[in-house]
Amino acid sequence: MTLSFPWLDLWSEVRTAGFIWQAIAVAASILLSLLLSRLAVRWGSAQSRTADPEASQAWSVHPVLWPIAAFALLAAARMVFLKWQPAPLLTLALPIVGSLALLRLVFYLLRRVFMRNGNAGGLLLGFEKVFATLVWLGLAIHLTGLLPDLIAYLERTSIPTGRYQTSLLVIIQAIASIGATLILALWLGAVLEERLMKVSTIHSSARLVMARAGRASLILVAILLSLSLAGIDLTVLSVFGGALGVGIGLGLQKIVSSYVSGFVILLERSMAVGDMVSVATFYGQVTRINTRYTIIRSLDGIETVIPNDILISGAVQNHSLSDRKLRLATRVTVAYETDVEMMLPKLVDVIRDIPRICQDPAPHALLTGFGVNGLELELGFWIEDPENGKGNLLSLVNRTIWRVLSEENVRIPYSQHEIRMATNVPQSFPSPELSSIKQ
Known part of the structure; x- marks a missing residue:
């Protein structure tokens, strides 16, 4: 095994004009990528503010755009330089910027899919750390020149899977392809769901069906495609x-x-x-x-x-x-001497002005029965916002009824129980308590 360090070729060209032009190309690529990404984010934010304020979060991708743009510009500059002279500095900078772009892109996709309420969970942060470690480790292996030998070793090492032999390289490629396609499918599913939820012309249930079915289909296609790419x-x-x-x-x-x-x-x-x-x-x-x-x-x-x-x-x-309208009712019992023909319209008039009570259908009062203690009245009304609760509104209606009855001096009867203590117990029917005392 022979170690070859790509950056050792730089020492022979540090003081040459080609190295200076390569350094200028690297600096220009990074600065131009920062400028282009900032302009793209600013333009996207302006468009989202004029169209949909909630879409402004989708344009907070400046940490992702500039390394991708820098990688593209460095690749183009390297192709141009290689036509006339070697480009060791660009060759060294390209995998470094590419690794950074890969990390930023994967982190962005994962956070768009799995982050909820703006907080990243511990599992997501742990996966990001492991993935970043693997990427930088792979970059270090590439820069030290060990990557071809490592690939050859993984290809030679095989694991028996039933009647077949599968190399470690194929297994790693399958895992990587499945992970990449799954992340891409989940991100596309999240974007599709966000877009569908904003379409007001489609029923909410239909939007949910389309979003769930679309995400499931994307995941299935991603798994099948990744397995095919891995040669399985x-x-x-x-x-x-x-x-x-x-x-x-x-x-x-x-x-x-x-x-x-x-x-x-x-x-x-x-x-x-x-x-x-x-x-x-x-x-x-x-x-x-x-x-x-x-x-x-x-x-x-x-x-x-x-x-x-x-x-x-x-x-x-x-x-x-x-229909979102819901009927509520409250009941009260008044004395038999109450003027019902006067009281029923008065109760309707006092609750008609309560804000949450509908005017169509209008409130109504009924004499529902003749009870043991008095006349049984029912006051019914309709509301259009049952999600705001019923207890608070019934309490307000009952307090209003109580105030009207108090002002009109209407008596509310209630049950009365009379208890009499027997002093003379007949001798023919002695109580059990007295019998026990005598014994």
Whole structure:
């Protein structure tokens, strides 16, 4: 094994005019790439502010653009120099800038896919550190001249896989191609989902179906393409496909049922994000519909994860499927001497001015029955924003009713219980307590 250091060729040309021109080309490429990337980011930010303010995050790619542009400019300069003279400085700078561009590009794609709420998780940061270490280690091996020998060693070393022998080089190439295509597919899926969510002319359920199906299709195509690029015969996946089918049929029935139910819910549009629903003992707003489960957020802030097969097989009350208006009612019992013909219109008039109560349909008051203690009245009204809660509005209506009844001196009857203490106990029916005392 012979070590060859590419940068040793620089010493013989340090004081030559060719080296100076190469240094000028490197500096000019870096400065021009910084300028071009800054102009591109500024133009993209201006376009996003005029079109869609939320799209400005997509143009925060200055750390990615300039090393890619610098790599392209250095490659072009090297091709020009090699026509007249050797270019050791450009040959040395090209892999260094290329490694930096690769790191920045991969980090950008990963953070666009996996970062949530602007915070990178520990697993993502750990992967970035490992990937950066591998890239810089590979660059060091390349600069020391050990890369051809390492490739030859990996190609000679084989691992038995059934009846075949697979070299380590093919395995590493397969892992690298799968990783690269998966990252690219996930990034394209995230971009596709962002674009679809902004199309207001398509129903939200249809947008979710298209986004989920597009991401799944991109991942499948990425895996098949990466395996083909690595030289792996795709017919070996037939056994895996058969085993997967048996596993789905036997052990994954509930999961598959939830996934199929999720697509059915999204396609038939029986439920959408923002609807107020009641499922079993849960009531709240649908905040997310995934392919396997649906999240319902109750009015007290508690989020419930419900598998989609429950929503398909059970009864679901959708309070805002075709009309978001919801009827609420409160009841009160008044004394029999109350002038009902005067009180009912007065109660309707006092709650009509409450902001959240609809005017169409208008509030109404009813005499629903003759109770044991008094006349039973019901005051009904409609609202259009059930997601803002019902308890606070019912409390306000009840306080308004109480104030009107107090002003009109209307008596609210209530049950009274009279307790009498028996002093003379008949001798023929002695109580158990007295019998025990006598004994």
